[in-house]
Amino acid sequence: MPAKTEVTVEEKLRALYDLQLIDSRVDEIRNVRGELPLEVEDLEDDVQGLKTRIDKLKTDVETINYEITAKKNTIEDAKTLIKKYNEQQKNVRNNREFNSLAKEIEYQELEIQLAEKHIREYKAQIEQKKELIASTKEQLGERETHLKHKKGELDAILAETEKEEKALVEKSAEFEQIIEERLLSAYKRIRNRVKNGLAVVAVERGASGGSFFTIPPQVQVEIASRKKIITDEHSGRILVDPVLAEEEQQKMEDLFRGLK
DSSP states (O other): OOOOOOOOHHHHHHHHHHHHHHHHHHHHHHHHHTTHHHHHHHHHHHHHHHHHHHHHHHHHHHHHHHHHHHHHHHHHHHHHHHHHHHHHHTTOSSHHHHHHHHHHHHHHHHHHHHHHHHHHHHHHHHHHHHHHHHHHHHHHHHHHHHHHHHHHHHHHHHHHHHHHHHHHHHHHHHHHHTSOHHHHHHHHHHHHHSTTOOOEEEEETTEETTOOOBOOHHHHHHHHHTSSOOBOTTTOOEEEOHHHHHHHHHHHHHHHHHHO
């Protein structure tokens, strides 16, 4: 059985820096996309909400029209009864019967007045709801136009980057497999803690990449020797020498071009 090949510190550093370059590229792609997916989702919710509101207002109008029809029927019934009572008054035998019928006629006339009042109120409600429907439709049109524009933006970005992002995420997972668990955990912990997601950085002009704190010359020599994993004492980031960084950047740029 062949002996297991020992992974050198330099190989670990290269793998970590490669992983950082891949993850940073994924971050870059997602930053370009930015808040667009959430904006599209919010606009879709707005559009659906406005459509639901319009449907409810239309249902309200139908219900009110039903009530108007019912009140019109009440008026017709009352008119029929008034006509009937007027005919009966012609054949009464005494004042008591006449007055009783007169009260019934008066009651039916009041019913007609009340029904007519309700119809006027219902018609006013319908006009109000129609105005709301019109203004809501206007809002809906604006939201749908905005949504179409935002979806177009998002679709264009996705069409341009989706394939590359998927391939990069797969590459990231591949590189994670070849990095020992302890180092990978440290990398992820640092990456989650720092604002720009950079857990592995190159030494630039005698300082940790993106930092103003100078690294002592002796430590710079140790970093360049690639004999052990060295972290920046201020940020906790893993440090690599500029030569290694340049070599891996070139290698990853070739890889990224192939993924597009």
